[in-house]
Amino acid sequence: VHYNAALDRTFFALSDPTRRGILERLGRGPATIGELAQPLGLTLNGVKKHVGILEEVDLVVTAKIGRARTCQLGPAQLEDATEWIDEYRRTWQRRLDRFGSYVERKEAGR
Amino acid sequence: MSEDVRVARLVDARPEVVFDAFTGQHGQEAFYREPGWSVQSECDLRVGGLWTVTFVGPARSERFRHDHAFRVIDRPRRLVVDTTESRPDGSVVEFQIEFIFEARGGKTLLTMIQRGLPTAELRDEHRAGVPDAFARLEQAIEESSLPRQGDPG
Numbered sequence: 207v208h209y210n211a212a213l214d215r216t217f218f219a220l221s222d223p224t225r226r227g228i229l230e231r232l233g234r235g236p237a238t239i240g241e242l243a244q245p246l247g248l249t250l251n252g253v254k255k256h257v258g259i260l261e262e263v264d265l266v267v268t269a270k271i272g273r274a275r276t277c278q279l280g281p282a283q284l285e286d287a288t289e290w291i292d293e294y295r296r297t298w299q300r301r302l303d304r305f306g307s308y309v310e311r312k313e314a315g316r
Numbered sequence: 317m318s319e320d321v322r323v324a325r326l327v328d329a330r331p332e333v334v335f336d337a338f339t340g341q342h343g344q345e346a347f348y349r350e351p352g353w354s355v356q357s358e359c360d361l362r363v364g365g366l367w368t369v370t371f372v373g374p375a376r377s378e379r380f381r382h383d384h385a386f387r388v389i390d391r392p393r394r395l396v397v398d399t400t401e402s403r404p405d406g407s408v409v410e411f412q413i414e415f416i417f418e419a420r421g422g423k424t425l426l427t428m429i430q431r432g433l434p435t436a437e438l439r440d441e442h443r444a445g446v447p448d449a450f451a452r453l454e455q456a457i458e459e460s461s462l463p464r465q466g467d468p469g
Contacts, residue, residue, distance in 0.1 A: 223375040230377075295321050301347045302325040302428060308346030309337045313329045 236278040321430040331417040335392035
Protein backbone atom coordinates (compact mmCIF):
# COMPACT_ATOMS: atom_id res chain seq x y z
CA VAL A 207 0.00 0.00 0.00
CA HIS A 208 1.41 3.35 -1.00
CA TYR A 209 2.04 5.39 2.12
CA ASN A 210 0.37 8.75 1.89
CA ALA A 211 1.15 10.94 4.91
CA ALA A 212 -1.15 13.74 3.78
CA LEU A 213 -4.06 11.32 3.47
CA ASP A 214 -3.28 9.89 6.90
CA ARG A 215 -3.40 13.37 8.39
CA THR A 216 -6.70 14.05 6.63
CA PHE A 217 -8.15 10.78 7.94
CA PHE A 218 -6.91 11.65 11.42
CA ALA A 219 -8.50 15.09 11.16
CA LEU A 220 -11.81 13.49 10.15
CA SER A 221 -11.69 10.69 12.72
CA ASP A 222 -13.05 12.91 15.49
CA PRO A 223 -16.82 13.53 15.73
CA THR A 224 -16.31 17.06 17.08
CA ARG A 225 -14.23 17.99 14.06
CA ARG A 226 -16.80 16.46 11.74
CA GLY A 227 -19.42 18.55 13.55
CA ILE A 228 -17.35 21.65 12.90
CA LEU A 229 -17.12 20.78 9.19
CA GLU A 230 -20.85 20.13 8.97
CA ARG A 231 -21.51 23.51 10.60
CA LEU A 232 -19.10 25.25 8.20
CA GLY A 233 -20.84 23.52 5.30
CA ARG A 234 -23.73 25.88 6.04
CA GLY A 235 -21.50 28.96 6.00
CA PRO A 236 -18.55 30.64 7.76
CA ALA A 237 -18.53 30.96 11.55
CA THR A 238 -16.33 32.48 14.24
CA ILE A 239 -14.53 30.39 16.86
CA GLY A 240 -17.10 31.59 19.39
CA GLU A 241 -20.02 30.60 17.17
CA LEU A 242 -18.54 27.11 16.74
CA ALA A 243 -17.84 26.71 20.47
CA GLN A 244 -21.31 27.39 21.82
CA PRO A 245 -23.42 24.64 20.15
CA LEU A 246 -20.62 22.10 20.59
CA GLY A 247 -20.28 22.91 24.29
CA LEU A 248 -16.53 23.51 23.98
CA THR A 249 -14.18 26.17 25.27
CA LEU A 250 -12.68 28.65 22.81
CA ASN A 251 -9.29 26.99 23.27
CA GLY A 252 -10.81 23.57 22.63
CA VAL A 253 -12.32 24.76 19.34
CA LYS A 254 -9.05 26.44 18.37
CA LYS A 255 -7.19 23.13 18.77
CA HIS A 256 -9.72 21.25 16.63
CA VAL A 257 -9.78 24.01 14.00
CA GLY A 258 -5.97 24.00 13.95
CA ILE A 259 -5.94 20.29 13.09
CA LEU A 260 -8.50 20.84 10.30
CA GLU A 261 -6.53 23.85 9.04
CA GLU A 262 -3.31 21.83 8.76
CA VAL A 263 -4.90 19.63 6.10
CA ASP A 264 -6.71 22.48 4.31
CA LEU A 265 -10.17 21.30 5.31
CA VAL A 266 -10.67 24.66 6.99
CA VAL A 267 -9.17 28.12 6.43
CA THR A 268 -9.35 30.91 8.98
CA ALA A 269 -8.92 34.66 8.80
CA LYS A 270 -8.87 37.26 11.54
CA ILE A 271 -11.53 39.87 10.92
CA GLY A 272 -11.48 42.58 13.57
CA ARG A 273 -11.20 40.83 16.92
CA ALA A 274 -12.80 37.55 15.83
CA ARG A 275 -11.27 34.67 13.89
CA THR A 276 -13.63 33.48 11.15
CA CYS A 277 -13.50 29.90 9.86
CA GLN A 278 -14.76 28.47 6.59
CA LEU A 279 -14.37 25.30 4.57
CA GLY A 280 -10.94 25.10 2.96
CA PRO A 281 -9.69 24.13 -0.49
CA ALA A 282 -9.37 20.40 0.29
CA GLN A 283 -12.57 19.53 -1.53
CA LEU A 284 -13.13 15.82 -1.14
CA GLU A 285 -15.59 15.45 -3.94
CA ASP A 286 -16.26 17.32 -7.14
CA ALA A 287 -19.81 18.57 -6.77
CA THR A 288 -20.66 17.19 -10.20
CA GLU A 289 -19.90 13.70 -8.91
CA TRP A 290 -22.57 13.81 -6.24
CA ILE A 291 -24.85 11.36 -8.02
CA ASP A 292 -22.05 8.78 -8.21
CA GLU A 293 -21.57 9.09 -4.45
CA TYR A 294 -25.30 8.76 -3.92
CA ARG A 295 -25.42 5.68 -6.16
CA ARG A 296 -22.48 4.10 -4.34
CA THR A 297 -24.30 4.54 -1.03
CA TRP A 298 -27.29 2.58 -2.33
CA GLN A 299 -25.09 -0.01 -4.04
CA ARG A 300 -23.34 -0.63 -0.71
CA ARG A 301 -26.76 -1.12 0.89
CA LEU A 302 -27.76 -3.70 -1.73
CA ASP A 303 -24.40 -5.45 -1.38
CA ARG A 304 -24.65 -5.65 2.41
CA PHE A 305 -28.18 -6.98 2.18
CA GLY A 306 -27.21 -9.54 -0.49
CA SER A 307 -24.31 -10.77 1.64
CA TYR A 308 -26.62 -11.04 4.66
CA VAL A 309 -29.12 -13.23 2.75
CA GLU A 310 -26.35 -15.42 1.37
CA ARG A 311 -24.81 -15.95 4.82
CA LYS A 312 -28.23 -16.78 6.21
CA GLU A 313 -28.92 -19.28 3.41
CA ALA A 314 -25.48 -20.87 3.79
CA GLY A 315 -26.23 -21.48 7.47
CA ARG A 316 -29.53 -23.29 6.88
CA MET B 317 -41.13 9.99 -14.23
CA SER B 318 -37.47 9.83 -15.24
CA GLU B 319 -35.16 7.23 -13.81
CA ASP B 320 -32.48 8.84 -11.63
CA VAL B 321 -30.58 5.98 -10.01
CA ARG B 322 -30.39 2.24 -10.77
CA VAL B 323 -28.29 -0.29 -8.88
CA ALA B 324 -28.45 -4.10 -8.85
CA ARG B 325 -27.05 -7.12 -7.01
CA LEU B 326 -27.26 -10.81 -7.90
CA VAL B 327 -28.17 -12.63 -4.68
CA ASP B 328 -27.56 -16.37 -4.30
CA ALA B 329 -31.06 -17.25 -3.02
CA ARG B 330 -34.55 -17.68 -4.45
CA PRO B 331 -36.75 -14.57 -4.96
CA GLU B 332 -39.18 -15.62 -2.19
CA VAL B 333 -36.31 -15.81 0.30
CA VAL B 334 -34.82 -12.51 -0.84
CA PHE B 335 -38.18 -10.73 -0.81
CA ASP B 336 -39.09 -11.90 2.69
CA ALA B 337 -35.65 -11.10 4.07
CA PHE B 338 -35.77 -7.66 2.51
CA THR B 339 -38.95 -6.64 4.28
CA GLY B 340 -37.81 -8.06 7.64
CA GLN B 341 -36.00 -6.32 10.48
CA HIS B 342 -32.71 -8.22 10.09
CA GLY B 343 -32.60 -7.68 6.31
CA GLN B 344 -33.22 -3.99 6.77
CA GLU B 345 -30.52 -3.78 9.41
CA ALA B 346 -28.10 -5.33 6.95
CA PHE B 347 -29.28 -2.94 4.24
CA TYR B 348 -28.95 0.30 6.20
CA ARG B 349 -26.27 -0.40 8.77
CA GLU B 350 -22.99 1.30 7.99
CA PRO B 351 -20.25 0.46 10.53
CA GLY B 352 -21.16 2.09 13.83
CA TRP B 353 -24.78 2.83 12.86
CA SER B 354 -27.95 1.55 14.55
CA VAL B 355 -31.09 0.69 12.60
CA GLN B 356 -34.73 0.24 13.59
CA SER B 357 -37.29 -1.00 11.05
CA GLU B 358 -41.06 -1.31 11.44
CA CYS B 359 -42.89 -2.69 8.42
CA ASP B 360 -46.65 -2.78 7.83
CA LEU B 361 -46.52 -4.86 4.64
CA ARG B 362 -49.76 -3.96 2.86
CA VAL B 363 -50.63 -1.49 0.12
CA GLY B 364 -51.01 1.89 1.83
CA GLY B 365 -49.06 0.59 4.85
CA LEU B 366 -46.01 2.39 6.14
CA TRP B 367 -42.51 0.99 6.46
CA THR B 368 -40.44 3.18 8.74
CA VAL B 369 -36.68 2.78 8.99
CA THR B 370 -34.65 4.95 11.37
CA PHE B 371 -30.87 4.88 11.10
CA VAL B 372 -28.64 6.74 13.50
CA GLY B 373 -24.91 7.35 13.08
CA PRO B 374 -22.10 7.33 15.63
CA ALA B 375 -22.57 11.07 16.11
CA ARG B 376 -26.01 11.48 17.67
CA SER B 377 -26.78 14.26 15.21
CA GLU B 378 -26.63 11.78 12.30
CA ARG B 379 -30.25 10.67 12.48
CA PHE B 380 -32.09 9.76 9.28
CA ARG B 381 -35.55 8.30 8.76
CA HIS B 382 -37.07 6.73 5.69
CA ASP B 383 -40.86 6.51 5.62
CA HIS B 384 -41.75 4.18 2.76
CA ALA B 385 -45.47 4.08 1.84
CA PHE B 386 -46.28 0.90 -0.11
CA ARG B 387 -47.83 1.48 -3.54
CA VAL B 388 -47.25 -1.97 -5.04
CA ILE B 389 -46.64 -5.29 -3.27
CA ASP B 390 -46.25 -8.18 -5.70
CA ARG B 391 -44.49 -10.91 -3.71
CA PRO B 392 -41.90 -12.10 -4.67
CA ARG B 393 -41.45 -10.03 -7.83
CA ARG B 394 -41.77 -6.33 -7.09
CA LEU B 395 -42.16 -3.60 -4.46
CA VAL B 396 -42.88 0.07 -5.14
CA VAL B 397 -42.74 2.61 -2.33
CA ASP B 398 -43.09 6.37 -2.04
CA THR B 399 -40.20 7.40 0.18
CA THR B 400 -39.86 10.42 2.41
CA GLU B 401 -36.33 10.87 3.72
CA SER B 402 -36.06 13.00 6.88
CA ARG B 403 -32.54 14.31 7.39
CA PRO B 404 -30.56 15.49 10.42
CA ASP B 405 -30.82 19.14 9.40
CA GLY B 406 -34.63 18.89 9.40
CA SER B 407 -34.94 18.86 5.62
CA VAL B 408 -37.12 16.34 3.81
CA VAL B 409 -36.54 14.68 0.42
CA GLU B 410 -39.27 12.75 -1.41
CA PHE B 411 -38.78 10.19 -4.18
CA GLN B 412 -40.08 6.83 -5.39
CA ILE B 413 -38.23 3.51 -5.16
CA GLU B 414 -38.98 0.36 -7.14
CA PHE B 415 -37.39 -2.92 -6.06
CA ILE B 416 -37.47 -5.72 -8.66
CA PHE B 417 -36.75 -9.35 -7.71
CA GLU B 418 -36.01 -11.40 -10.87
CA ALA B 419 -35.39 -15.15 -10.79
CA ARG B 420 -32.07 -16.06 -12.40
CA GLY B 421 -31.58 -19.83 -12.26
CA GLY B 422 -32.10 -20.30 -8.53
CA LYS B 423 -30.66 -16.87 -7.77
CA THR B 424 -32.28 -13.44 -7.66
CA LEU B 425 -31.30 -10.30 -9.50
CA LEU B 426 -32.36 -7.54 -7.11
CA THR B 427 -32.62 -4.19 -8.87
CA MET B 428 -33.40 -0.86 -7.20
CA ILE B 429 -34.61 2.08 -9.29
CA GLN B 430 -35.20 5.56 -7.86
CA ARG B 431 -37.32 8.15 -9.61
CA GLY B 432 -38.32 11.73 -8.86
CA LEU B 433 -35.21 12.69 -6.90
CA PRO B 434 -34.93 16.47 -6.51
CA THR B 435 -31.55 16.27 -8.23
CA ALA B 436 -30.87 20.01 -8.56
CA GLU B 437 -31.46 20.62 -4.85
CA LEU B 438 -29.38 17.62 -3.83
CA ARG B 439 -26.57 18.74 -6.11
CA ASP B 440 -26.58 22.20 -4.51
CA GLU B 441 -26.56 20.66 -1.08
CA HIS B 442 -23.67 18.44 -2.03
CA ARG B 443 -21.75 21.51 -3.18
CA ALA B 444 -22.49 23.42 0.05
CA GLY B 445 -21.50 20.66 2.44
CA VAL B 446 -19.75 17.36 2.21
CA PRO B 447 -21.22 15.15 4.96
CA ASP B 448 -21.69 12.17 2.60
CA ALA B 449 -18.08 12.32 1.51
CA PHE B 450 -17.04 12.52 5.13
CA ALA B 451 -19.22 9.56 5.98
CA ARG B 452 -17.46 7.60 3.25
CA LEU B 453 -14.07 8.64 4.51
CA GLU B 454 -15.08 7.64 8.00
CA GLN B 455 -15.87 4.18 6.67
CA ALA B 456 -12.53 4.10 4.89
CA ILE B 457 -10.85 4.99 8.17
CA GLU B 458 -12.55 2.13 9.93
CA GLU B 459 -11.74 -0.28 7.14
CA SER B 460 -8.09 0.73 7.16
CA SER B 461 -7.95 0.25 10.96
CA LEU B 462 -6.35 3.62 11.54
CA PRO B 463 -6.56 4.65 15.19
CA ARG B 464 -9.57 6.77 16.07
CA GLN B 465 -8.68 9.80 18.11
CA GLY B 466 -10.70 11.85 20.53
CA ASP B 467 -9.86 15.23 21.96
CA PRO B 468 -6.53 16.47 20.67
CA GLY B 469 -5.43 17.21 24.16
